[in-house]
Each structure stands twice: as structure tokens, then as C-alpha cells.
Amino acid sequence: MLTINLIREKKDFVIERLKVKNFDAGEIVEKIILLDSSRRELQTGTDSLQSEMNQISRKIGAMMKDNPVSGADEARAKTHLLKEEIRSLSEKLAAVEDALREEIISLPNLPHESVPAGRGADDNLIVRDGGVMMEIPSDALPHWDLIRKYDIIDFELGIKLTGAGFPVYKGKGAKLERALISYFLDQAVKAGYTEILPPVVVNEASGFGTGQLPDKEGQMYHIGADNLYLIPTAEVPVTNIYRDVILNADNLPVKNVAYTPCFRREAGSWGAHVRGLNRLHQFDKVEIVQITHPGHSYEALEEMVTHVEGLVSSLGLPYRIVRLCGGDMSFTSALTYDFEVWSAAQKKWLEVSSVSNFESFQANRLKCRFREKGDKHTRLAHTLNGSALALPRIVAALLENYQTGSGIVIPDVLIPYTGFKIIT
RNA sequence: GGAGAAAUGGCAGAGUGGUCGAUUGCGGCGGUCUUGAAAACCGUUGUCCGGGCGACUGGACCGGGGGUUCGAAUCCCUCUUUCUCCGCCA
Structure with missing residues (x-):
């Protein structure tokens, strides 16, 4: 499969080259570009939520160590909402990743510049x-x-x-x-x-x-x-x-x-x-x-x-x-x-x-x-x-x-x- | 096919719920020493995905997938593979 970087950075080139294989990639490439940027956005989102969650967990861990009967429960309560957000966002991320992958693997390899155009x-x-x-x-x-x-x-x-x-x-x-x-x-x-x-x-x-x-x-x-x-x-x-x-x-x-x-x-x-x-x-x-x-x-x-x-x-x-x-x-x-x-x-x-x-x-x-x-x-x-x-x-x-x-x-x-x- | 045990970084091998991406050894890489090498000593040493011009920084990964939990290499389920014993067999 083509690399996402190539498609992202040289989409016109990709579309142009695939014409030699009689493959109209225009629509797929546009879809890929959209899915890719949405994927990255979702990833940034889940990453920062996850980061927040990790911090809270660490804090709870420290509290438990210092004083097992401290206010860890309070911190724990905060995590429930966060957990739900992470779950729903990463489900979206996974769906976008699947869709992206499906589109990318449907693109054929680019023909070398010496490949003659033709049907058969x-x-x-x-x-x-x-x-x-x-x-x-x-x-x-x-x-x-x-x-x-x-x-x-x-x-x-x-x-x-x-x-x-x-x-x-x-x-x-x-x-x-x-x-x-x-x-x-x-x-x-x-x-x-x-x-x-x-x-x-x-x-x-x-x-x-x-x-x-x-x-x-x-x-x-x-x-x-x-x-x-x-x-x-x-x-x-x-x-x-x-x-x-x-x-x-x-x-x-x-x-x-x-x-x-x-x-x-x-x-x-x-x-x-x-x-x-x-x-x-x-x-x-x-x-x-x-x-x-x-x-x-x-x-x-x-x-x-x-x-x-x-x-x-x-x-x-x-x-x-x-x-x-x-x-x-x-x-x-x-x-x-x-x-x-x-x-x-x-x-x-x-x-x-x-x-x-x-x-x-x-x-x-x-x-x-x-x-x-x-x-x-x-x-x-x-x-x-x-x-x-x-x-x-x-x-x-x-x-x-x-x-x-x-x-x-x-x-x-x-x-x-x-x-x-x-x-x- | 039946019964049991196990799967951790290039390899070996710790780690049974809380800064563990992971102790340590070997190997690899860089350096000191040496005419050179070895030895010794010091340092370094995984992959992937994001953010940032960059210094840097967030996330994921301990066979695969799922679950419990605020938190999983560690507990549970499942699949796969390997080893031991039994059976079968070119």
C-alpha cells in the first residue's frame, strides 16, 4: 500500500500517476485526506484525555501510599466521566482508522515513470x-x-x-x-x-x-x-x-x-x-x-x-x-x-x-x-x-x-x- | 487427540495491582586506555502514532484479542504458539 505521507504530501502526483494504470483515484484520495486529518485530530484528543487520566491515576496512587484513608475517593469519582469520554472518542478513532485503512489499501501501486500508458x-x-x-x-x-x-x-x-x-x-x-x-x-x-x-x-x-x-x-x-x-x-x-x-x-x-x-x-x-x-x-x-x-x-x-x-x-x-x-x-x-x-x-x-x-x-x-x-x-x-x-x-x-x-x-x-x- | 506448564526488549532472565517502557547480565554502538587489538572502565542502546521550526513533548505497545480497576507486564476470559508427559504417525 502507498504510504499516507505520500498521499498527504503529493496527492495530485498520486492521482496523475494512477491514471497510467487507468485508475481514477481522485475521489478515494480526497476521502483519504479527510479521514487522515480527522484521524489525527481524534488522536490528539484521546491522547490528551488519556494523559489527564494517567495523571489522576498517578495522584491516586501517591495518595494511597501516603495515607490509605485519604481523599482518594474524591479523585476517583472524577475519573468516571473522563473514562466515558475516552471510550467514546477512541471508538470514533478506531472507526476512522479502519475506514482510512480500507481506502488506502484500495489504491494500486504507482507505476514507474517509464511505464507506457495503455489498456492491455x-x-x-x-x-x-x-x-x-x-x-x-x-x-x-x-x-x-x-x-x-x-x-x-x-x-x-x-x-x-x-x-x-x-x-x-x-x-x-x-x-x-x-x-x-x-x-x-x-x-x-x-x-x-x-x-x-x-x-x-x-x-x-x-x-x-x-x-x-x-x-x-x-x-x-x-x-x-x-x-x-x-x-x-x-x-x-x-x-x-x-x-x-x-x-x-x-x-x-x-x-x-x-x-x-x-x-x-x-x-x-x-x-x-x-x-x-x-x-x-x-x-x-x-x-x-x-x-x-x-x-x-x-x-x-x-x-x-x-x-x-x-x-x-x-x-x-x-x-x-x-x-x-x-x-x-x-x-x-x-x-x-x-x-x-x-x-x-x-x-x-x-x-x-x-x-x-x-x-x-x-x-x-x-x-x-x-x-x-x-x-x-x-x-x-x-x-x-x-x-x-x-x-x-x-x-x-x-x-x-x-x-x-x-x-x-x-x-x-x-x-x-x-x-x-x-x-x- | 488427552493432561500439565509457559509466552517479557537482539538474546538470556527479573518483575504477581501504583512513576515499570520495564532491575540485571550478554550482545550491539560510542568513548577512555593501547602502536594496534584484547581486557578493564565510563556512557549509550526498542517500535509505532500524534503535537512542536526546534529544544522537547503526549499517547500506545511485556504472544493476539477482550474484560475487571482510578490504575494491569502483574487479576479474569478467549485465541494462538512453545515445552513436558501420554496416544497416534511419514
Whole structure:
């Protein structure tokens, strides 16, 4: 969430920037300004009443000590009215605080100045591309046919066990999946990330910290009996490690990487365009997360983009990097780069990574702060994350792009992990 | 799952109704001493929200929430977590 200071001091700027996300903040911001000043007024009021009350209590205490049968009763009588006033005023204060908070959390993050305006995917900006479009046979198959032909992923079995969107990986398919996970993790560790293996079920506070709750409640699977959520991404547990944490500036940046399965309900988003591995309810993903000094978060973002680019390019997949326009960005992000790989048989670009800087938006919800050495005050850190990478669409692209008459060829970098060079 | 005990500042650990935001030790930071370091000694050391240009000042926080009381770290209720014993178990 945005900080109240920013809204208070630069409200026109806030409103202006949010237009890039096609969000009309005018009314909400005005409401926030009013609630905020009323909040402060109420606080000053309750504080001074409370102060008065504390003084009387202390006086009674002193009287009791000096002379237990003194006129303490008289002083005590005075407190009743005061107590009522405090009660009613602090009830008002609490109500205003709740209302204020509700308004503030409804505001999305401000987009970075480099974010292009726009409504949707068509307005995204292609930053650069790489890799070579490879020649594939004229009778090339889409991946959903390939997985059946080589019997490496079984959707029907998944439907039997769970339901649509929960595929079963088998044989060389399972091994390829595991190879990709290991490869991605190893590359991240080489780049200085610490490997984390977090819980895949989180509580409400964690869901709120990274911004999934309350707005995107429907995206996550909810375990009602225990009020817990299956994670839609490792971002949630890994970033929440730093909830309510004050870091030492010397320890920044924090760089973590985690593999987890990810669970998404994807309610209402099914259709012909999401066949096969294109969209699933459960999928594997390796995620990189950084917590940085506010002055260095955009350097970190570039570093993460470079890391992801290295992965995609080492797999020999044609790719392009896209800077999302305001309308296509997430609620929490200030700047997002998407990575797309070319799916040769489907003849379309598939999103395989999304790398974002959230600046202090998540950190403010998380209360993730840091302190400069010798500095008395804490400041909000910046948080970033990116997929490195999401597996299913990578697998889809690998299968389609590397299909040959004799089988599916495994890219060189993966062979040490798969132990085989071709899927036949 | 059953029975019992506990939850205090970065850590350890006092505090059972009245200047307790909290004794003390360790750790951290600053200083004295030293060529440097260690030791010793001295000082300092939580977070959040207000008010004030500022010196400074008011309020809240002792696992979370609620209650009793003029006054709660201390008493009561409730939730959560941890530990011990029993049961179950990959």
C-alpha cells in the first residue's frame, strides 16, 4: 500500500500517476485526506484525555501510599466521566482508522515513470528480443499432441486424481521437470541467491503482506477448516519471511530463490487458448526474490531481468522481453517486465516470467524496513520478484521447438540434469 | 487427540495491582586506555502514532484479542504458539 505521507504530501502526483494504470483515484484520495486529518485530530484528543487520566491515576496512587484513608475517593469519582469520554472518542478513532485503512489499501501501486500508458497487452512495449526462430518440421505437432505421443504428461490421469489442470508427469516428462527445477535453482544460487524451500500453505497475514488478500481472494485455493491458503507463487512465503522485520542496511540486498509448486484457481479463464500446458491449476515455478535499498531497486530489477534472460537464452528458446503498460500491470507492481518464449507449433508467444519491482508498496504492507548504520530511523525497503522460470510453458516451448523426426532433443545445458539427450 | 506448564526488549532472565517502557547480565554502538587489538572502565542502546521550526513533548505497545480497576507486564476470559508427559504417525 502507498504510504499516507505520500498521499498527504503529493496527492495530485498520486492521482496523475494512477491514471497510467487507468485508475481514477481522485475521489478515494480526497476521502483519504479527510479521514487522515480527522484521524489525527481524534488522536490528539484521546491522547490528551488519556494523559489527564494517567495523571489522576498517578495522584491516586501517591495518595494511597501516603495515607490509605485519604481523599482518594474524591479523585476517583472524577475519573468516571473522563473514562466515558475516552471510550467514546477512541471508538470514533478506531472507526476512522479502519475506514482510512480500507481506502488506502484500495489504491494500486504507482507505476514507474517509464511505464507506457495503455489498456492491455497490445499496448505493451517490446524492449528487445533474442534467440533464433528454429526450423521445425512442416508436420510439427503442438505440445499437447507431443506429450501424448511420447507419453510424458498425462492430463486424463490428472483429471481422475484431482480435476482438470492438474497434470501427471511421467517417465522422462517427470525427469525433465525435475531437471529444469534443479537447473534453475543452481543458476540462481550461482548468481548469489540463497535457496529457500518454504511452506506452500500460508496464513491470512502472509496473503495480505504481498497483496493477494483481500483483493485477489478468488485466485487462491482456500483451506476453510484452517483458514489457510495454497500459495499462487513462492513470492508469498518468501517475501513474507521479511514481514515485521527490520533489516540492517549492510545486509541488503537480500537475494532468495525458491522452487515451489504454485496453485491457482483461475476461475473463469478456461477455453481453447489455454489448452495443454498453457494454463494449469498446479504448476512448478522457481522464483527469485530480492529485498533492496530503495536507492538500488532498479539496478536489482535490471540484474534480475539479465538473470532471467540468461536462463531463457541458455535453453536456446526464441524470446522477447516486454515492458508492461499501465493497464496490463498488476495491482502491486511499479514496473514489470514479462518474458515470452516462442511456441513454434502453436505459433504464439507464451509468458514464462514476470519480473517486477514493487518499490515500497509491499514493504509497507509487510512492515519490512531497514536501518542505515548509525541512523535512528527505519525506512521501508523495496521488494522485487521474478519467475526464473515458470515451468509448464517452458516445457511446452521446448517440446514444440526441439521436436525432430527422431524425437525431442534436450538442450545441452539440461543434459547433465536429465541424464538423457532425447525423448523418444 | 488427552493432561500439565509457559509466552517479557537482539538474546538470556527479573518483575504477581501504583512513576515499570520495564532491575540485571550478554550482545550491539560510542568513548577512555593501547602502536594496534584484547581486557578493564565510563556512557549509550526498542517500535509505532500524534503535537512542536526546534529544544522537547503526549499517547500506545511485556504472544493476539477482550474484560475487571482510578490504575494491569502483574487479576479474569478467549485465541494462538512453545515445552513436558501420554496416544497416534511419514
